[in-house]
Amino acid sequence: MKTIMIAAALAFVAGGCWWAENLHWTKEVFRLQKNHSVQLKAISDRALIDISVVLERTQLAQRLAAELDKKYTKELADALVKNEKLKADVTNGSRRGLFARANLATCQLAKDRASATGSVGDADQVELSAAAGRTVLAIREGIVKDQAKLEYLQRYLEMVATKNRLKIPANTPV
Structure with a gap:
């Protein structure tokens, strides 16, 4: 009977230790789960902030690109309209294609300067034919x-x- 009592006492102590250990590990797992949830929430919040910042930067870049595109498309369209008007004027004869005489060595206009002998004489300008004028305007x-x-x-x-915060000066050739 003494052995049964010792066995029962050992079983009771073992059960108490098992219960205490189980309680300890349950608390530890709960604590780890809570910490993990807090860390996941922090990561999720940071990712949301990062995504918002990237989205704002992307939208800003898209808006600036659209404005840039609009500006230069309008400028190109205006220049092409002007060129078409010049072509029409040359074709109908209301304008002529003219070149001012220039000193090619210095790239300066030679009008009002003493000129050396040249193949086109002392004229201040050279007139082109209508076809040549249209060709020049097409090249233009x-x-x-x-x-x-x-x-x-x-x-x-x-x-x-x-x-992108690159340190490329605006005047650097690309």
Whole structure:
């Protein structure tokens, strides 16, 4: 009977230890779950803030790009309309294609200067035929388009560099 009592006491002590250990681990798991939930919430909140910032920057960049596109598209359209008007004027004869005489060595207009002997004489300007004038205006149209595209791309790259906080000076050739 003494052994039964000892066995019962040991079983009671073992059960009490098991219950105390179980209580300890239950509290520990609950604490870890709570900490994990708090950490997940903090990560989720930070991700939401980061996404909001990125979304705002993206929308700003898109808006600036749209404004840039609108500005340079209008400028190009205006230049093309002007060029078409010049072409129409040359075609109907109300305008003529003229080149001012220039000193090609210095790239300065030679009007009102003493001139050296040249193949076109002492005339201040050279008149082109209507066909040559239209050809010059067609070349001018291509140049205007290319200049507008280059200007747009330069402004776009400056905007992207600024928005991405790259340290590229505005006058750096790309």
